[in-house]
Amino acid sequence: MPELKNLEDTKPVFRFAPNPNGPLSFGHARGIVINGSYAEEHKGTLILRFDDTDTTVKPPELAAYDLIPQEVEWLLGRPADRIVVASDRIPVYYEHAEKMLRNKFGYVCKCTAEAFRQFRESKTNCPCRDKSVEENLSDWNKMLDGTYKPGDAVVRVKTDMTLKNPALRDWPALRMQDTVANPHPRPNIRSKYKVWPLLDFQSAVEDHLQGVTHIIRGKDLMDSTRKQTLLYEHFGWSYPETIYWGRVKVHEWGGFSTSKMRASIENGEYSGWDDPRLPTIQGLQARGIQADALRNFWIELAVTQKDISVPLATLFSHNTKKIDDDAPRLSFIRDPVEVEILGDVPSEIELPIHPNHSDKGTRTISLNPPNVFIESEDARGSYRLKEFADIDEDGNIESVERSDKRPIIHWTSTTTSEHSTLLIPNQEEIEYISGRVESNDYSAGTIVQLERIGYAIVTNEGFLLMHE
């Protein structure tokens, strides 16, 4: 990761600030990993902050308040150092809004959104801009007590209507929301407040109050930095060091959004947030992706402002490195064909659990009766049953030692195997392949390698193929 600037005097403070409107996704992991790794590297602090100030467009979800900290802990291997919830801090934001009005760098604007858009485009001051402090405070109170309704009035930060960048012109800081129709999900908040800060204001004030020193976030928030810097100037604060990353697309996933996923889950396309096909933290967990691997993946992509598109193979490659040494080998026979082995067949045979780690012990396959299953694809000509014997097309043992270059295939015996199902999470649908798996007592969640197929995770239904 790139070196940070402005690290001189104090321990740095970072923050990861999602909207708790659903479980975390793959993309959120970047914010957690990068901010968390920097915090760890510099013995700094990581704040997890819930920016839950919108009850209408992207309403928060109660369950996420408990789930997200767990997901952060899973990913980092340690919890966030501090959790801040914006909806607990509304009075603090009000204080700052009032200070803004009193010090004349903010005003209550009663123009409609459309009317203000005209002013913004024409670089014209809105008539509300020149109101007295008294008038602004009076209007502010009418916002607070509900005399005004959502849409009637907002608090704006006075910047300059002639600024080159239209996004920065007298930007809105607080607005009203109908929290009776759309109550906040947290039981102690519900309909308590009518006036709510917008992200740029809430985040800016909170960053200052929490002593955040470094903000690392998406470059879509570049204009936010500029807006917030203008606010900091008004307050006489200095803005944190800011670093941006560009947009990341995973080729196989394309564009998933929390709202899109929610809709797809609700209409039954996916089983839930933990569906292994979904790019959620839970989906990745279900798919056997290790926290370490995900961390390494994001650190390797680093923090650049380029918009990139990466293949899943990159993530899988990191994952393979993490799991291979621990993954017991197992035989899974797709579309099994039974073959009776003729000749001098031992009653049982021992196979290593892991070819590179003999200390992991052996597995025993019974060959009494001497019948085995092989994949129908492999059932042509002669072959070698791995770790056992060379067999001719009729099932006769030709040699116990490897005698030629015939293909080596995996197999299992009829006795030491049972029916099982292999689930393959393709993009569109989950493919179910039934077959015979070598008998084992691995519990759900264990990651194994199905020889010649790939890495899979044991589930209650059978095996879920992770990747090759």
Added chain:
RNA sequence: GCUCGUGUGGUGUAGCCAGGUCCAUCAUCGCGGGUUUUCAUCCCGCUGACCCGGGUUCGAAUCCCGGCACGAGCACCA
């Protein structure tokens, strides 16, 4: 449209701020080979890139100008 940002091999990434040591780093993918009784792991090797055009300079991936391409913001969302 206006504003901001980014352009290094198939995909990511280092180098760019402080020009030469860069016939450009590392990883991944692909291909080939070795180890291995898995098409896994591990090891070795190969192919492959500085968006384009000017300029400054003895010298530019690095600095300047102009194009082009891509992305984001211009929400009473986060």
